[in-house]
Amino acid sequence: MSEQTSTLLILGGSYAGVSTAHYLLKHVIPKLPSPASYQVVLVSASSQGICRPGCPRAIISDDMFPQDKFFVSIPPLFEQYPAGRFRFVHAAVTELGHRSRTVSVRSMTDNTTETIPYHSLVIATGASTSSPLFGLNQSDSNELKKHWTSFRDALLQAKSIVIAGGGPTGVETASELGEHLNGAPGWFCRSTPKVSITLVASTPEILPILRPTIGRKAEDLLRKVGVKVVKGVRVADIKPLQTLEKLCSPTTVTLDDGRTLEADIYIPATGFTPNTNFIPESLLAKDKRVEVNMSTLRVDKAGERVYALGDVAGSFRASVPNIAAGVPVLCANMKRDLLHAAGEEPAGEDLIFKEDRRETQLVPIGKSSGVGAVYGWQVPGWFVWMVKGKDYFLGMLEAYWTGKQFAKEL
Ligand SMILES: Cc1cc2nc3c(=O)[nH]c(=O)nc-3n(C[C@H](O)[C@H](O)[C@H](O)COP(=O)(O)OP(=O)(O)OC[C@H]3O[C@@H](n4cnc5c(N)ncnc54)[C@H](O)[C@@H]3O)c2cc1C
Incomplete structure (x- = not known):
């Protein structure tokens, strides 16, 4: 890594963080002047991602899902990119200094601390459930x-x-x-x-x-x-x-x-508790989520090139497809900001995020039925079973982990 490396720092290694990392590596960094001078650094308290929608079934027994697919190791997912372009830090973020543009972290493996300066920052640390049975919350x-x-x-x-x-x-x-x-x-x-x-x-x-x-x-x-x-x-x-x-x-x-x-x-x-205990109060809304501009996904109060996405952010609806819709918007706007910082004038305008708030939810009930609606249309039990109940999206979510979901730029 050269002295001038600019760190594009991402906090949180789940759907929002991992997807953003793939998108930046595929579609943003290659289009910046001197791509080799940028590195994506992903910090996460867990070195594995999980099929979070599957937790209600997975809690019962390891036989419910193939464990090597339910738990996905993060570092190997990024071996597909040029050497040095990505670094994974297995650590918990303990403090965000938005004025000094640094983040302090504590290693999950040996408890050592590190301060990481950033050129751009994405906050994607999600939210914790009341019961620790349903997600990683803030640990491993x-x-x-x-x-x-x-x-x-x-x-x-x-x-x-x-x-x-x-x-x-x-x-x-x-x-x-x-x-x-x-x-x-x-x-x-x-x-x-x-x-x-x-x-x-x-x-x-x-x-x-x-x-x-x-x-x-x-x-x-x-x-x-x-x-x-x-x-x-x-x-x-x-x-x-x-x-x-x-x-x-x-x-x-x-x-x-x-x-x-x-x-x-x-x-x-x-309910959920946003994972924001390391973030200054001045950047949080009343409900402790990050106060983000829901159109641009920038955290306007945090200084230049700071963004938030997923369950941690604003009024973001907790859903993986919603994150998938936000990633290209955040990354396109970050690309504009990075070009600007590199002395180039980006073409066009900011992309605008528009959340789909139509009645959409699939809820399997037992192993062969369920209820739900998609974009305002009620769907039959067999549909819920086929689409979600069979494997709780385990197969579909693979494309998020590998980055295939974002093979094309929006
Ligand atoms: C039981 C359950 C079922 C669900 N079912 C569905 C469904 O069927 N369909 C659907 O679309 N959505 C579903 N959701 C919602 C979906 O799982 C969330 O919207 C999604 O997980 C949010 O992703 P995220 O990346 O924002 O954060 P999270 O998934 O919450 O991940 C946050 C990541 O940040 C890390 N982290 C947290 N704090 C720190 C810190 N201080 N330092 C470093 N790392 C940190 C965590 O370890 C974790 O890796 C479900 C959620 C739950 C709980």
């Missing part, structure tokens, strides 16, 4: 596997499970556990489920992004795998409080209407 895939082991041990003995959250994560988890523990729906399905599974939703119907009739259909399907749905109430309290060490111990769940439920396993599947 080994941690996730440890949590799955505790959960699976507890599952062997469990007679009652309470899941809080009527969104797709809660519904999918309830249905996967229902089918696994109580059997597939059918003529011979039990009238009394072997394991009592209760899904608690604060909304009047489950799956509130979809129209109410679809939510009610999901409820019927859940009933067939032994899941009881309690709607319009919130979990007010749980005792004892859940800790990472005691993830799956007996819990008393108190609802805000005064009812209590006893659970051998309690799974919170509610």
Whole structure:
């Protein structure tokens, strides 16, 4: 690496971060004056990406997915590019100094620290789920596997499970556990489920992004795998409080209407916390996500050439296709900014990101059906099964990891 190398720094090694890295390496750096003077540096707390949509099924057993496809090692994905053009740093970001244009990181392997100056910065550190069973959150895939082991041990003995959250994560988890523990729906399905599974939703119907009739259909399907749905109430309290060490111990769940439920396993599947604890407050919105210009994907307050994408950013809707739509916009605008910084005047105008907010969500229920809508059109159960339920997008997501999804420039 020469003294003058300009670092295009990306924080977070999941769909947003890895996709942006591929796009910059394929379509942006080769078109800059002196490409060899740029290096993409990707910092991530996990050296592996995961098929996050598959977590509701993957938590049950390693037999649910081929593990070498579910967990994808990041560094080899970038061996396809010229030597020196990419560096992976397996570390947690601890501080963003947007005035000094540096990022401090702590190595996940030996705890050493490093300060990385950047020429451009992409914040793509995503968001953590309340339960550590559903993603990498801010740590390594080994941690996730440890949590799955505790959960699976507890599952062997469990007679009652309470899941809080009527969104797709809660519904999918309830249905996967229902089918696994109580059997597939059918003529011979039990009238009394072997394991009592209760899904608690604060909304009047489950799956509130979809129209109410679809939510009610999901409820019927859940009933067939032994899941009881309690709607319009919130979990007010749980005792004892859940800790990472005691993830799956007996819990008393108190609802805000005064009812209590006893659970051998309690799974919170509610909401996200943005992974922004290393970012100055002045760059964050009230909900702790990065305050990004949702048209250009620039973080205007952070100085030149700073961008954010994915679950960490603004009002970005949490979905992989949404990230796929944002990557070319962010990278095209970064290309313009980099050309400008290199003394060239970029042609044309900024690309503008327009999020697709039409009713779209696919929710498998059990291993052969599901509910959902695509761009406002309700789709049948077999379609949900074919498109998502079969492998929870495991096959489709490969193109994101390898960069094939972005073979062409937008
Ligand atoms: C259970 C579940 C099911 C889902 N199902 C679907 C679905 O069916 N379809 C769909 O389109 N979307 C689905 N989503 C949403 C989708 O997974 C997210 O939109 C997507 O993962 C967001 O990607 P991201 O790159 O923004 O961040 P994330 O996937 O959250 O990844 C963030 C990355 O940043 C790293 N990181 C975090 N903090 C730091 C730090 N301080 N330092 C360094 N690295 C850090 C993490 O280790 C991780 O690698 C689902 C989400 C969940 C939780």
